[in-house]
Amino acid sequence: MLRLWALKQRLPPSQCRTIRTTSSARAATAAAAKETTAPPEWTPNSVRTGLIARKRGMTAMWDDHGARYPVTVLQLENCQVTANITTVRSDGSEYHAVQVAASDRPEKTTTKQMLGHFNKAGVPPKRIVKEFPVTPDAHVPVGTTLSAIHFVPGQYVDVIANSVGKGFQGVMKRWHFKGLRASHGVSVSHRAAGATGAHQDPGRVWPGQKMAGRMGGKRITTQNLAVVRVDSALDLVFVRGCVPGVDDAQVMVRDAKKKMTDAAQHNYAKGLFEKILPKGLDSLPFPAGTKEMAKALPPVIAAPTLRRSPFLPRE
Secondary structure, eight states, X not given: XXXXXXXXXXXXXXXXXXXXXXXXXXXHHHHHHHHHSOOOOOXXXXXXXXXXXXXXXXXXXXXXXXXXXXXXXXXXXXXXXXEEEEEEOTTSOEEEEEEEEEEEOOGGGSOHHHHHHHHHHTOOOEEEEEEEEOOGGXXXXXXXXXXXXXXXXXXXXXXXXXXXXXXXXXXXXXXXXOXXXXXXXXXXXXXXXXXOSOSSSSOSOXXXXXXXXXXXXXXXXXXXXXXXEEEXXXXXXXXXXXXXXXXXXXXXXXXXXXXXXXXXXXXXXHTOGXXXXXXXXXXXXXXOOBHHHHHTSOSEEEXXXXXXXXXXXXO
């Protein structure tokens, strides 16, 4: 994480232990200990929760060298934690997840079952509810409002959403077939798929054959997108490149599985501590970036340009 998040907290010196204490004194001591307990810190083996954002569209930005690059703007809409899930599997292992909901909706359009669930969590009704697998140390208190600073400029994220539906398409558009010749010797079948199966043996079309059909509208994960800017005042996250889905679609954003989570655990096990996080990052907001944390940071934080200038000749 950037240096801005490395806020050192000093704990008060421990007081002398008393021999006899009353119930009220014990309660006060427990409350004071709870307040002075240091917050949990991120470790390379930790897996944080993701966020639910809305894709607002694409634009362009310029780095410190003046090079232009495309970005996608993702905005959080009152993203809150509604539950912490712990399930014991049949083999005895435990499954931990954080349930997140976003985008407020009226109570009259919410089912009674979900309305009771939201009331139990102490949050207003939401339009979308998703859960993200986490490690046991990454649970977030129910009702916490997440902020855009959950993601640090300079890190990588994965974006999950339904791709744009393109309807029924032929094999050339759907599977990038070359097609037949458009000149001599070819009848009116320039964009045809050609043969799809054999004659007597096997006498059928094999499952999975690339043919014409409905294209798009599937769950797609775009991996390893760099976070270039975070606006905590408007809850905007700027990621480099394009993400699946139409504008104003709900998308799920999480730490990059390959470049962040798996790479951190792999380098930590090998003792490569300087390669645990991307260059320029020290840690990550843990267990999550909240609205309270955003108040102590600048409203807009941008990632520095780490690559060389594309306008200078190579040596």
